[in-house]
Amino acid sequence: MIHNYLFLSIILFCLGIVGVISRRNVFTVFMSIELMLNAANLAFVAFSRIHQSMDGHVLAMMVMAVAAAEAALALAVVILLHKHKSKLDTNVFSLLKG
Amino acid sequence: MGQSVNYLGLIPLFPLLGAVLIGLLHVFFSTKVKFSEKFYGILACVGPVLSFILTLKVFIALKALPPASRYLSHKAFTWFSVGDLHIDMGFLADPLSCLMLLFVTLIGTLIHVYSIGYMGGDKNYGKFFAYMNLFLGSMLVLVLGDSPVVMFVGWEGVGLCSYLLISFYSEDTSNVLAGNKAFIVNRIGDLGFVLGMAFLFWGIGASGFDFLSLKANVGNLTPAVALAVCLLLFVGATGKSAQIPLYVWLPDAMAGPTPVSALIHAATMVTAGVYMVARFSFIYSTVELAGNIVAWAGILTALLAAIFGMFQDDIKKVLAYSTVSQLGYMFAGVGVAAYSAGIFHVFTHAFFKALLFLGAGSVIYALHHQQNIWKMGGLKAKMPKTYLTMMIGAFALAGCPPFSGFFSKDEILYSALATGHYGIWMVGVLVAGMTAYYTFRMIFVVFHGTPRDQEAFDHAHESPSVMTVPLIILAVGALFAGFLNLPAIFGGGQMVTHWLAPSLSEHHPHASLFLEILAIGASVAAFAIGIKIAYSKFGQGAPEPEFKGFAEFAYHKFYVDELYHAIIVQPYKAIGSIIWKTLEPNVTDSPVKAASKLYMAIGTAFKIFQVGYVRIYAIYMILGLSLMSLFLSQSLN
Numbered sequence: 001m002i003h004n005y006l007f008l009s010i011i012l013f014c015l016g017i018v019g020v021i022s023r024r025n026v027f028t029v030f031m032s033i034e035l036m037l038n039a040a041n042l043a044f045v046a047f048s049r050i051h052q053s054m055d056g057h058v059l060a061m062m063v064m065a066v067a068a069a070e071a072a073l074a075l076a077v078v079i080l081l082h083k084h085k086s087k088l089d090t091n092v093f094s095l096l097k098g
Numbered sequence: 099m100g101q102s103v104n105y106l107g108l109i110p111l112f113p114l115l116g117a118v119l120i121g122l123l124h125v126f127f128s129t130k131v132k133f134s135e136k137f138y139g140i141l142a143c144v145g146p147v148l149s150f151i152l153t154l155k156v157f158i159a160l161k162a163l164p165p166a167s168r169y170l171s172h173k174a175f176t177w178f179s180v181g182d183l184h185i186d187m188g189f190l191a192d193p194l195s196c197l198m199l200l201f202v203t204l205i206g207t208l209i210h211v212y213s214i215g216y217m218g219g220d221k222n223y224g225k226f227f228a229y230m231n232l233f234l235g236s237m238l239v240l241v242l243g244d245s246p247v248v249m250f251v252g253w254e255g256v257g258l259c260s261y262l263l264i265s266f267y268s269e270d271t272s273n274v275l276a277g278n279k280a281f282i283v284n285r286i287g288d289l290g291f292v293l294g295m296a297f298l299f300w301g302i303g304a305s306g307f308d309f310l311s312l313k314a315n316v317g318n319l320t321p322a323v324a325l326a327v328c329l330l331l332f333v334g335a336t337g338k339s340a341q342i343p344l345y346v347w348l349p350d351a352m353a354g355p356t357p358v359s360a361l362i363h364a365a366t367m368v369t370a371g372v373y374m375v376a377r378f379s380f381i382y383s384t385v386e387l388a389g390n391i392v393a394w395a396g397i398l399t400a401l402l403a404a405i406f407g408m409f410q411d412d413i414k415k416v417l418a419y420s421t422v423s424q425l426g427y428m429f430a431g432v433g434v435a436a437y438s439a440g441i442f443h444v445f446t447h448a449f450f451k452a453l454l455f456l457g458a459g460s461v462i463y464a465l466h467h468q469q470n471i472w473k474m475g476g477l478k479a480k481m482p483k484t485y486l487t488m489m490i491g492a493f494a495l496a497g498c499p500p501f502s503g504f505f506s507k508d509e510i511l512y513s514a515l516a517t518g519h520y521g522i523w524m525v526g527v528l529v530a531g532m533t534a535y536y537t538f539r540m541i542f543v544v545f546h547g548t549p550r551d552q553e554a555f556d557h558a559h560e561s562p563s564v565m566t567v568p569l570i571i572l573a574v575g576a577l578f579a580g581f582l583n584l585p586a587i588f589g590g591g592q593m594v595t596h597w598l599a600p601s602l603s604e605h606h607p608h609a610s611l612f613l614e615i616l617a618i619g620a621s622v623a624a625f626a627i628g629i630k631i632a633y634s635k636f637g638q639g640a641p642e643p644e645f646k647g648f649a650e651f652a653y654h655k656f657y658v659d660e661l662y663h664a665i666i667v668q669p670y671k672a673i674g675s676i677i678w679k680t681l682e683p684n685v686t687d688s689p690v691k692a693a694s695k696l697y698m699a700i701g702t703a704f705k706i707f708q709v710g711y712v713r714i715y716a717i718y719m720i721l722g723l724s725l726m727s728l729f730l731s732q733s734l735n
Contacts, residue, residue, distance in 0.1 A: 017716075020716045021713050021716055021720075022713075024713070029713075090711065090713060095710065096710045097709060097710025
């Protein structure tokens with residue numbers, strides 16, 4: 001019964017990966033990353049339930065806090081990127097091309 | 099046994115701290131805040147004066163000890179310790195180093211005071227005093243070092259400072275070249291010193307590498323190694339003390355400001371070689387051959403430099419060659435195992451040579467940096483104090499009794515005679531006559547006769563008292579220093595010889611009244627003949643002579659500089675250019691260049707992965723993480 005939560009977590013994580021790889025809009029990529037984080041959170045909570053301990057809950061809380069901080073930073077980066085090129089297409093930002 | 103006293107380390111520390119302080123002030127503030135020259139001058143004199151006061155304290159402390167255990171030591175810290183080699187940053191004051199300290203700090207202080215006047219108006223006033231303090235501090239490290247290694251630190255320090263000060267007026271390329279020459283020639287000598295130290299360590303260094311342990315273990319040294327050590331150390335001494343074959347840098351060192359010349363010639367630097375040989379007297383006294391080589395090299399240098407000195411027209415060059423010549427006497431002294439006589443000549447020479455240089459500086463200052471003696475003349479009337487003091491210095495240098503130079507020079511010549519070195523004695527007497535000749539040639543041409551350059555003469559004036567007072571103090575020293583070691587024949591007690599005895603491995607030859615009278619008579623006769631010839635030729639004022647034949651050859655210093663240039667410098671340059679033009683691009687450069695090409699190729703190959711799209715980098719990350727997870731899950735099973 002509880003394994004279904006893990007399956008859901010895997011599905012959500014894969015959706016996130018596909019989103020990061022396939023989408024070009026910065027916001028969509030960002031949301032996909034959040035999806036992956038929450039998939040991991042779900043897995044933590046599920047394992048916590050299986051093992052009857054609070055460790056997973058603690059980690060889930062911490063991931064949420066980190067995600068919130070990261071969101072603040074990422075949105076600031078997005079604003080700067082937009083200021084720079086007036087676009088939010090990730091393919092536009094390819095300065096690291098060898 | 100000897101005592102440990104912690105103020106010993108302070109003696110070199112004061113001038114070194116002064117150098118750092120003045121240097122920092124000069125570097126950081128000279129462009130923003132203009133400190134007055136007086137401020138720098140007083141700051142510069144504080145260090146040497148404090149060192150001198152502490153030296154007096156050391157002297158009193160040493161005097162209170164019984165002669166057999168007369169030494170003070172201080173270990174500041176362990177410098178390094180590798181295998182058998184333990185080197186402490188330690189200082190040792192025994193009668194020998196104490197005597198050196200006394201005149202180095204006294205004369206150093208006087209020269210600093212004099213420089214306040216001489217360097218007035220120079221735009222690098224602060225820099226000059228920083229270097230001067232550093233110079234003095236290095237010399238004090240050299241004198242006080244308790245092991246050859248610490249001595250070498252000071253040895254290199256004075257080499258560096260001489261370079262900095264000789265090329266002090268660096269706007270002129272020839273001055274910079276003179277500084278380079280001094281540094282490079284000294285470097286050659288330093289190699290000898292380092293190799294000598296290495297041999298010494300190889301021989302007896304394992305049971306302690308400070309002077310006291312070395313002295314205790316010198317019996318374990320095999321004769322061959324002892325000879326090698328002596329000769330290699332002497333190579334170092336020829337570099338620092340300007341002996342054949344490495345004397346060529348000292349006359350060129352006249353490019354520096356005159357107080358620097360005085361400091362180099364009198365108190366610091368050139369006396370280091372003689373001091374070092376005396377310091378290692380426990381080895382030199384065991385190897386007679388090395389002593390003979392040292393003595394002959396010294397006396398031949400004395401002869402050669404005296405010949406050059408007779409034909410120079412630059413007042414400072416005359417004095418420079420006289421220094422080389424007097425250093426030759428000192429080496430002749432230490433070479434015939436009369437170490438105390440050699441050191442005593444160092445001591446008296448410091449007074450009269452500092453006096454002569456500062457007097458020459460006073461003349462040069464009065465004539466607005468005119469150094470050619472054939473542009474001077476008749477200055478006796480204009481500069482009475484300088485004239486009188488320089489006259490005393492000249493009498494001392496020429497070896498006229500009872501001036502200080504007479505007693506010390508006579509002691510050396512007598513020792514040569516008494517130990518059976520008749521050749522050295524005869525050359526020495528000849529050089530004494532030549533010394534009297536060229537010294538008084540200079541004095542007569544500069545101060546007597548009629549002015550040769552009327553306009554310069556009219557503007558000439560006596561120097562300010564900040565310059566003449568040091569001259570007078572030094573003149574007193576040049577007059578009376580000789581009485582400190584009055585030989586028994588004049589009813590003296592040879593105080594310096596007895597004072598130095600615990601530090602030196604010296605055997606006094608059996609005194610012979612006949613030989614003593616012979617030595618004194620010959621010296622006085624040589625002096626009288628020399629001064630008579632000088633007076634008859636230049637006493638009434640003489641025109642500038644034409645140099646022809648031998649005189650021209652000697653004026654050009656036997657073309658030794660040109661010879662060295664042709665047989666040493668040019669081949670080195672040729673080898674260098676061969677290496678630079680053929681060996682380097684074809685042989686040594688190719689592996690280096692191949693390596694850089696290899697990395698370029700690898701970089702180009704890996705470049706294709708750097709696509710620049712963040713999504714692709716995400717794929718790499720996921721791939722990497724997946725592989726890692728796979729590997730972990732495999733290894734966990």
